Amino acid sequence: MCGITGAAWTDPQLAVSADALRRMTDSISHRGPDDAGYYQRDFQSRSPYPPIPGVALGHRRLSIIDLAGGHQPLANEDETVWTVFNGEIYNFHALRSRLEGAGHTFRTHSDTETIVHLYEDEGPDCFRHFNGMFAIAIWDQRERRLVLGRDRLGQKPVYYYHHAGRIVFGSELKTLLALPDVPREVDPSAVDEYLTYQYVPHPNTILKGIKKLAPGELAVFSDAGLHVERYWKPDFAHEDKRPAHLQEAELRELFDDAVRLRLQADVPLGAFLSGGIDSSLVVSSMQKFSDRPVKTFSIGFPQKEYDETSFARQVATHLGTEHHEFQVTPSALEILPKLIWHYDEPMADSSAIPTWYVSQQTRAEVTVALSGDGGDELFAGYRRYRAVGLGAMIDRLGPLKRVLGAKVWQKLPSSGRQKSWLRQGRRFSEAISMSPQRRYLDWISIFNESRRGQLYSDEFVAQLGDNDPFDFLKAAWQRCGKRDAVTCASLADLVTYLPCDLNCKVDIASMAHALEVRQPFLDYRLVEYAAALPISRKYSRGRGKQILRKVFGDRLPKEIWNRPKMGFGVPLDYWFRHELKELLTDSLLSEKALSRGLFREETVRELLDEHMSNQFDHSARLWALLVLELWQREWIDA
Structure with a gap:
């Protein structure tokens, strides 16, 4: 798990200097505190042959696998293929065996090295063979091109800016903004999308001209320009008509194997445990493969309606985990500036706050944590x-x-x-x-x-x-x-809410604390399987996850299966009437905010008045407006 950044250019006037590359890389040092690496090659004119574009690759490393040998950027044997990589390739052992059989020589034990050798054999088709979460950049000197790829479910981000004869990319938007010639112009259409969804959907970003790869996409930059295509195209129109007993047997095998693959690490590993069905099933499978109690982590809040620790404690006792429980009193005034800086784009999901805290507390004990993200989308929860x-x-x-x-x-x-x-x-x-x-x-x-x-x-x-x-x-x-x-x-x-909101929220909050989070439900094999299930196998009489109850019912206490679903939230409505009231009002009705010309002052005042008088709970809307205003002050006005 790391942070990547870099550039490639066909115009030598647009070269990225060594100092600029270091600034870009340093801007995401929080993603990889263990190591830093760089590769740079100048534009090469070769008349009468085609020139070779210039390239710069930067990497910050959080060491998880092959602690001694996994330094990046990493090259093949003759240094004609280089890569920087953020994430994990869970099937790298199988890929390595195949590649060694084909004659490739490995110098390390890292999953990163499988990328360069598989690319040598497959070219950009290599992404189809990876089971993992990843953002990958590959420099191919022979073909004079830079290749970018993002995992199928969008667990790891790739931002890029393509203009004239250059592409700049990075794990976070701030890597691009480290270059002074990358524009910072807010896109009005992106603001409209943000206030609709509480995030800016791919491929757009909040800034004009800057894009992000969609899940399952790859991009190729060369002297011919930029070409973007989708390499993963699941058939969501297909429905699995097999007998129920075959579907259930496959679910048990796929889910446990997805968890097993994600237990590979050379550092301490644990799991988030909310006490909900999804995270509890992940932990139950982890415990099945472990010869010692799994470390589990949950956080609680003073407000009872937001506190799930009693359920998490019940699951931990049932499964025999080494449970760590933290009681926190979130301070919105303290955490807001950190969220605004780390998230780069405005993101109005307030559950980023508890995600931030549980990541912070978990990182004190382990470097890798598994989570239950994706279960609700896959099984209609x-x-x-x-x-x-x-x-x-x-x-x-x-x-x-x-x-x-x-x-x-x-x-x-x-x-x-x-x-x-x-x-x-x-x-x-x-x-x-x-x-x-x-x-x-x-x-x-x-x-x-x-x-x-x-x-x-x-x-x-x-x-x-x-x-x-x-x-x-x-x-x-x-x-x-x-x-x-x-x-x-x-x-x-x-394919919308999960990658753009939930995965973004988890990636930024966890990587801000140098914590790697792995999501077994997002194994693409399990996703393709669940997408094809008839709705009757997943949802009945207003309740989802029916096949999970059928297949894994004996793994968890009955009370967990029957408990009401709770959101992972914070008391925004209360905060806006108390500790955040002054900040909210001063920010949204300030001369600076009103002078932007985005919103009608009378409508903003009406939202505030209705909320403060307890006539209506506008907390989600007010949070979205507050985050947008504070984001502009941090990233646009500065």
């Missing part, structure tokens, strides 16, 4: 899928749909509580007349289309053009063909 299923049923009943979508329901009083039945019922009624995709976006949006219209100034609207944030979700939904609505929603979440 989110509560909102109940509404999706109900909406699909109503869609089939035309007259009932017209009654439930009638304006009279929208005149009912709305509760201020975020999760009240009255509020959820009203939102359901407001959206029921829409298409299933539009309806789902309306439900998951921080600011839905109507609220964004009320928020934006005329000046800002004029800058948006024809971009529609809905297109991102719609494209993901349509990949599922004619499958049922719950499957479409969950698999759309798998």
Whole structure:
């Protein structure tokens, strides 16, 4: 687990100097405190032969496997192929055996060396053979090209800026911004997307011209320009029709093997344990392969509705783990500046706060931790899928749909509580007349289309053009063909919400503390298997994860299977009325914020007034606005 950065150029006037490369690399030293490495080669003119582009590669290392021999950048035998790599290749032992059989010679025991040798044999097709989480840059001197690749589920990020005759890339946006000629112009369409989803969807970033590779994509830069393509194209329209007993046997084998592969490390290893089904199953499988108690970690909060430690403790006792429990009192005022700096782009998922704290506490004991991320998307675990299923049923009943979508329901009083039945019922009624995709976006949006219209100034609207944030979700939904609505929603979440929000949140929070987090549910074999399961195997009577209960029911206490699902959150609504009230008001209504011309002052004041008077819980919206304003002060105004 590391941080990578670098550049390649076909115009010698755009060369990246050694000092600039070090600045770029040093900006992500937190990702790899154990080592630093550099490779640089100047642009080479070879008339009458084609010139060889210049290249610069930088690496910060967090040592996990082959502590002595895993230094990067790393080359093949004749130093014509070089790589820098962030992540883990879990099947590297099998790949190494194959490559040695083909005549390749290895000098180290690291997974990194399999990359250069497999690239020698396969070229850019090498990414199809890796089972892992990765961001990889490969410099190929013979073919005069730089190749970038991102893992299938987007666990590791790759930012890049391609302009004229140069590409600059890095694990974090700040590596690119270390170069003074990389522009820092906010993209209005990205702001619109951010306020819809609480993140900026790939391939865009918050800054004009800077992109990020989508999950399962590779990019090739050469004197012919930049070419981006998708190397992983799972068929989400396919449904597995095999008998249930065959599906269940395959799930047991795939899941345990995914966990087993992720136990490879030459450093201390443990697991996040929330007491939910997904993290608990990961720990149960870890314990199965371990000859000693697994180290598990959970954090608790003073507010009971946000505290899951009693469930985690119950699972730890049941499985016999070495459990570490931390009680923390989050200080938003203290942590906010750290989050704004580390996340580079505005990201409004407030669960980044507890993720930050659990990563910080876990790193004090281990260097690698496994987590349960991905289980909800793969096995239809989110509560909102109940509404999706109900909406699909109503869609089939035309007259009932017209009654439930009638304006009279929208005149009912709305509760201020975020999760009240009255509020959820009203939102359901407001959206029921829409298409299933539009309806789902309306439900998951921080600011839905109507609220964004009320928020934006005329000046800002004029800058948006024809971009529609809905297109991102719609494209993901349509990949599922004619499958049922719950499957479409969950698999759309798998390729949108999971990489852009959850994986980004975990990557940044964990790497800020030099902690590697591995996610067994995101083994691509398990993902392809779960995506093809009929919805009846995953979801029934408003409850998801049915096949997990069937296959792994004996691994966890019955109370864990039946407990209500809790979010990994913090009391934003309370904070905004107390310790964050002054910061929130002073920031959003400041002359600096209002002068940006993005939002209507009267709408912002209305949101604040309704929240402070306890009329309505606008905490998620206010957090999104606060993060955006503080991000601009950190990265744009400075």
